Amino acid sequence: MKVIAVANQKGGVGKTTTAINLAACLAEIGKRVLLIDTDPQANATSGLGVAVAPGGSLLPVLLGEKSIREQIAPTPFPHLDLIPSELELATIETAFAGSDSPLFHLRDALEPLRAGEGYEIVLLDTPPSLGLLMANALAAADLVLIPLQCEYYALEGLSKILELLGKLDAMGGKNGRRILGILMTMFDVRTNLSQQVLEDVRRHVPDLLFRTIIPRSVRLAEAPSHGKPITAYDPSSVGAASYRHFCSEFLARLSA
Ligand code: ATP
Ligand code: MG
DSSP, X not given: OEEEEEOOSSTTXXXXXXXXXXXXXXXXXXXXXXXXXXXXXXXXXXXXXXXXXXXXXXXXXXXXXXXXXGGOEEOSSTTEEEEOOOGGGGGHHHHTTTOSSTTOXXXXXXXXXXXXXXXXXXXXXXXXXXXXXXXXXXXXXXXXEXXXXXXXXXXXXXXXXXXXXXHHHHTTOOTTOEEEEEEEEEEOTTOHHHHHHHHXXXXXXXXXXXXXXXEOOHHHHHGGGGTOOHHHHOTTSHHHHHXXXXXXXXXXXXXX
């Protein structure tokens, strides 16, 4: 079982879109996938058409009141399960304030799943913040996948998350975690800016950049309001093809 956090503290860069659609593409080819929504906004939850239920999130798990397995919900999509989120998950930021090791609650909670045979891939969708939920996700992850939006401040955002990972390592949260790669999202062929940002990122972090680039696509933006990943909403769209392509590159890198 590999745990991959989809993370970037910058908002609106395509974390949730990537988490949902990568999870769906992996499940589509038969991988057993668990998506954990660690963002109180619960976008990954509603994007998969799962209702947000009070107490149905990671919150009681992180508080030590329930086991992780109790919170796993099925989704309408074969091989894909979900731990939903809820707004109350945000209260963890204050609940953990006095805790001795506030960073490691999720890592510890995942242990029973690592010991079992159930899931091959666990994806963590994370909130756009530098708070404890994000830190718990990064500390629990074996690998980090960083979506970067093709826009002007992309590189600044990237250096911030690299800095955060460095800080976490210094606090003993490393655990062998590494960065799996950077995925460029919302690429717009009509603008020079997208091309320029892509070239900048390629120059700065050539080894980390995935070859697949996710284009800006209305269908990708529409899918969550129908509670479906793109592979179910419009299976033959360019967006579906690009996430399927990314999925194979992701798997190749995962086993490299
Ligand atoms: P947050 O930081 O708020 O959690 P996020 O990083 O998870 O945001 P998303 O919610 O995935 O970002 O995407 C932000 C917005 O951009 C959403 O409205 C989403 O539908 C849209 N979007 C994401 N990827 C694409 C794309 N490739 N083409 C068009 N729209 C996209
Ligand atoms: Mg999100």
